[in-house]
Amino acid sequence: MRKNILVLLFLGVALISCNATKTQKNDSVSKLDGMWELNYISGPRIAFDGLYPNKKPTINFNVKENQVSGNSSCNSFTGKLVVTGNKIDFTQPMAMTKMMCMDAQQGEQVFMSTLQKITSYDVTDDGKTLNFISGDIAMMRFTKK
Template structure:
């Protein structure tokens, strides 16, 4: 049986030894996994409920496949996920359906254009809130579904 033991030796003398164990990193990237629903977006002068009268946008992250997908309140989108630390990049072209959006067309345009400006993210310690940030300005906020 192999044990994980760390032994520090100096000039042939054992200074100390201890059991080694792996610890799980509490890493914000892993907190992205799953589906999130938009509950705040900056910029438009229209009230949030006016932008999204029937359906709020969602975004889902699959970290194993480096994949992002979601719904802009009308159309579905999917693409490659690029995350490094707390930096995130949505500038890669994403595939998107092209349904006609009678209600909420302005909301969809606002969501997609704001998403392309996002440079980083932050997930709260409790893992229930995701903030998308552009520079140092919080632009979008999502709740875990």
């Protein structure tokens, strides 16, 4: 078995030596990776199924490429993934299609405007539920697809 040892030398004299280990990539960010489907959104007085009668919004994270994409129940969007620890920022401009979807228009507006308010996230230990949080209030909940 090979050990990684860091030795600091000065003029050929060992001043200090210690075990060297690799730091692990932030596990909470890697838990974001993949497709998630919205199953709860706070705020609107309209029932969830009324906002999204035909198609629930989805969000997809590609952590390796620092990309976020998805569908707002009508239009597709894509942009840069901005994550630091459990902080997440959706205020960067995103590219979005402009299809007209009469039955999903209000739901789309609620989804996109709520996304702009999100400041952090939490993925449950089992990796199946993603919560988007604004301040200390859970605003959106997604299920892993």
